[in-house]
Amino acid sequence: MTPFLEKLRQLYPSDRLYEDEARLTPYVSDGLTVFRQKPVAVVMPLDSDEIVATLKLCHEFSVPFVARGSGTSLSGGSLPIDEGIVISLNRLNQILSIDPDNRTARVQPGVINAHVSSAVVQHGLYFAPDPSSQSVCTIGGNLAFNSGGAHCLKYGMTSNHVLGLKVALPDGEIVHLGNDSLENVGPDCVGLFVGSEGLFGIALEIQLRLLPIPESFRTILASYESLEAAGEAVGTVVASGILPGAMEIMDKLAIEAAEAAVNAGYPRNAEALLIIELDGEAAAVEAEFTALSTAIEQTQAKEIRIAQDNEERLLIWKGRKSAFSAVGRLSPDYLVQDGVVPRSKLGEALKEISRLGSEANLHVANVFHAGDGNLHPLILFDGKESGALERAENLAGKILRLCLKLGGSITGEHGVGVEKKSFMPEMFSENDLEAFKRIRQAIDPREISNRGKMLPGNEAPALSHSGPHPLEQAGLISRM
Amino acid sequence: MGNDFKLHVPDTISVLKSLVRDSPSVSIKARDDSPSPPNTTAITLAAFQKIVEYQPEEYTITVEAGAKVSDVISILAEQGQYFPFDPLFIDKDSTIGGIIANGYSGPGANRYGILRDFIIGLSFIDGQGNHIKTGGKVVKNAAGFDIPKLMVGSRGSLGIITESTFKVFPLPQAYKTILFRFDSFEKGHTALLALGRSQFTLDALDLDSKGTLIIRLSGQAASIDTRIQALETMLGSTHDPLSRDKPFWQVPLNLQSYPKTGLLLKIPNSPTAIAEIDAKLAPNCPHRRYSIGGFVSWIYSESEVNDLSQSLKELDLSAQIASGDTLEQVIGTDHPKAFYNRIKQALDPQQKFIALYPKTPSST
Amino acid sequence: MLHKIPDTALAPEYAGMIKPIEACVHCGFCLPTCPTYSTMGDEMNSPRGRIFLIKETLEGRINSSDIEPFIDNCLGCLACVTSCPSGVEYGELITPYRDWAESKRKRSTTEKLQRFALLKTIPYPARFRAASRIARIFKPIARYLPKEFGAMMELAPTELPPKIDFKGHYPALGQQRGRVALLIGCAQQTLAPRINAAAIRVLTRNGIEVVVPKSQGCCGSLAMHIGESQEARQAARKNFDAFPTDIDAVITTAAGCGSGMKEYTHLFSGQDEDQRTQANAFSSKVMDICEYLDNVGFIPPKKNESTAIKVAYHDACHLAHAQKIRSAPRKLLTSIPGIEVLEPDEWEICCGSAGSYNIEHPDTAKILGQRKVSNLYATGADLIATGNIGCLAQIEFHSKDKKAPIPLVHTIELLDGEI
Ligand SMILES: Cc1cc2nc3c(=O)[nH]c(=O)nc-3n(C[C@H](O)[C@H](O)[C@H](O)COP(=O)(O)OP(=O)(O)OC[C@H]3O[C@@H](n4cnc5c(N)ncnc54)[C@H](O)[C@@H]3O)c2cc1C
Ligand SMILES: Cc1cc2nc3c(=O)[nH]c(=O)nc-3n(C[C@H](O)[C@H](O)[C@H](O)COP(=O)(O)OP(=O)(O)OC[C@H]3O[C@@H](n4cnc5c(N)ncnc54)[C@H](O)[C@@H]3O)c2cc1C
């Protein structure tokens, strides 16, 4: 490690290379704080050249690295790697160019998602992927995790909004993928890179697709007597042939938390809340609204409210987007799961989750992307209670298996990271995983890029889910 | 075509796997009029035509790769659903595997996205005869690498697609296709750019080389005429209806209508680049069509492949050859080649499948 | 967030630090609004990072001396509280922590002198006036002085307005609607006595009787926010005695003082019962001038003609974040015919004044000051209004090389109708 660090010191001045305890400590976890790992160093590059030089060094010395945006990953994606370095991209936060006629923007990876939209609003444009964390998470992180949000139902995930990439592969080679177009020639390499969880190197520049801001919105809140009733209402709306921009569900606990955080004006007595938004040309939205109202009338909605102005609409979304963090008000600790089930099985899944929760004697809050069956059960626990974390993790595992049993996936948007990689063999065969690994090795023969994430095996000293890891027992690594 | 290949028709995955394992070179031939490299084991997936899973309420469909696209479209239509990416150039023989491998999307993709945006799961046989399943069957899934997308446009160079899952949408209640004719190409191009930036949500927005905009709107029947009026107000001109407006209106760009002597190119580009492309390619390219909001150009050219490739390089563009009597796959710039070669090495180390880029270094 | 701070580690006055640590879920929503994170981009200079570092320090994993620079960099602007969905009261962590760590701290002599100079001048009007005169002399050589002093001299006002001696009592005009006591503040009294004069005019014209206790002193906020709780409590106790209790509210026109006095409950949390009761009683009466006027129902000044004027309103951190007062000043301003309120970009980001921050951390304060000024100027306003003297001074300082400086006023001056 020492010769590597010496070379690293030649690359970075000391105020951009952290090696001391106090400056390494805040980097030990991402949004999933149950895992922590101290890196040997953190570097803060200012440009692509520094990144490339850093990767070449890492490659030369086989030192693993993880790129870090805002560290909001909920699956341990930006958790440091043992004996590895963290490459913090927060100073690469420039929007390089905006091209309103072609509806594109070229950005550095450390640009915050919401900053893209605010920079192009003057042109009547916006960046569609809207993860709840959009006020803080970076485009680089969105790209690595193919992040989604409420409005992905109609507009797709990050992958559908990235046109081109300049990438530094893990050995420092620079490649250009994609172009200025929605279309492509040859295999969709951008599509492969997006969602690769940082295993293919570091995106240096990203060509984003922008959309014109819809002319008109209609945001509807419908409250229900039960979570299942809300889940079934989603089915009714979908069957009516309307394609809303977003369809979200929040349960009582989530409503309570969000209300406490932002006073969004949700009906407080509802067991479940369905938020539906229509967007598009004014005339089209009005016509869809009529059809939607008919559809909702067939459901057992207790109360229906419609946002009266843009301010109310924004508040509704602010409440929804604060919900994860706001749950921190209800419980000192929680785990968020991200499984997906077929839409027609939503009701069944929610019922079973609630049963599993009571069985484990743990509260589960639900706030999720109902339109595409992407659940977000938040398992509440108090880490001070001995065994509580284990019980919560156990319940999380059962929920993931439930999603698989119903024909779904272990993750819709938060990624596998370290958290769910032990579940990969339950979703993919050995053969499939082996193919993933071959692709990984073709791009990163030394497996230094975010080593130990997503792909099971090759555990190195990564953390495992089931019981304390040997290194943990030895006190070398720890979970909070 | 006079090709006297023996066409293999495997009927199980394991036969298909052994065919790949046992042959030094393999090509997929879904139709007999498409060119095949010589001396390969030619395979058709005619025995793989099943609809594996279709639950309309899920808005997803899983089909085998040999299934005919036209059959799948009718099955979807019976349930009031459709492929929003608007499959392009399909006749009765076109297969699901073929449209994925070619990766073409029609003008209707302007609204919700192209083929790669709707493919959520895919199984394939790699160059070593492994059967690999990737993606999933639910509309949202972030587990594992996104191989389904990678296979779009791969032209059979990375593996044989055996099965795929798509996300589909509800058919709009009503639609209408209209034309706006402008005096010049420039004026049409300016209008295309303005519409692209506008708040109109158009199913299709195409421009032809004479400066005519071809537009399709869809949605609730009650709103369409009002929206057309709004379009007329914005463009300051009146529309012509398109008389042959039948279900799944296809872009009037039919492969059969062009002589096989020339080349049909798909060029991805930015909408503003169209002006330059049109000016540069007009002399030898009698048919030019700018599709999907101006993000892709369809050019029918009578130039030599090498000359065309050179012209494209000068524009910093690349193109996929969609039809024509050549084995060349991709011409113009080749920026992703280095990355592609690494993937190719991983999935087809013995180079059994065709190479997309000429002179791909042989395996080491 | 889970922590392993031993139960026995904290004395009662510090026990309140646990709650914000537990409430933090490490989501990072606070990052973009934190002025130090948004200028430096590193985790230890973010609220999430600081909370984590404090947790580690209290757990005994790191020495408090190792995290000093990052704690010192914090402006205490509390933007992180506004942006936190999880309800983390960061102020209830950082203030006691600073006090907790101060006792373990070794400071250099210049640093000690500077802190001493600050603590012993700003809160004392007479000394502050004298010091300003001295500073004026040193100004030309400010850049040759040690950094800590240089900034102090550079920022010191060149000219002080004439002193105003306030009377002890101002009767309400017209029908009486209330009775309040006014904290005239220390620095403000020296730098801009016109603000309190305007406040008294507005209040009395609104039917409010105003008492200005003669023996009042500094509220102690400055000391409290730099980790000198002892000093702060002393100042507070003096005012408990000086202020009458038969009043509806203790009014302040300085956001920093208002927020500090509202925190007395925490400042006195480890003290004996009597003091705690006294602190709670006093604290519960503290109101910002705008908050109070909005509460009683503001009667706008009568004007013959209304000229259209565009006012960019700058949210002082200690008003907007610490006291969560954002709508009252806007409501009051727009009730005056002709006034249109403009909103600058990045309202939530501190101007860099933050108590004595611009003196202790001149570099960051300068970046923030310039950024704030450019956002305010970008609105194209005719006038800039804010509710805090520190912000006024900082914005004025960083707009001094503007060709056409936009006039700068305290909100109450506009409500006075004299402008
Ligand atoms: C409260 C909360 C709400 C959330 N809501 C959502 C939601 O609605 N939808 C959703 O999808 N996610 C959500 N997330 C998860 C998270 O915000 C996203 O995964 C986000 O995209 C991560 O961005 P980041 O900048 O924080 O990345 P980080 O956590 O810093 O990094 C994430 C991964 O990206 C990699 N990476 C970062 N930059 C690059 C680069 N330039 N090149 C290659 N790899 C890179 C890292 O190595 C790491 O593996 C939420 C998280 C929180 C805490
Ligand atoms: C009359 C007519 C003539 C045409 N001529 C041509 C032509 O000459 N060249 C051309 O490219 N397109 C041609 N097309 C267009 C093409 O056939 C369509 O785009 C069609 O949708 C592709 O599907 P297919 O099943 O016909 O595949 P094919 O045309 O047989 O194959 C297209 C490409 O996809 C690959 N492929 C097919 N199936 C798989 C699979 N399961 N796994 C992996 N790769 C696969 C093939 O190797 C080939 O590279 C023609 C279309 C028509 C109507």
Ligand code: SF4
């Ligand atoms: S926003 Fe609140 S909960 Fe989230 S990291 Fe910041 S302080 Fe912690």
Ligand code: SF4
């Ligand atoms: S108080 Fe201000 S400077 Fe300090 S951490 Fe919070 S936002 Fe940052």
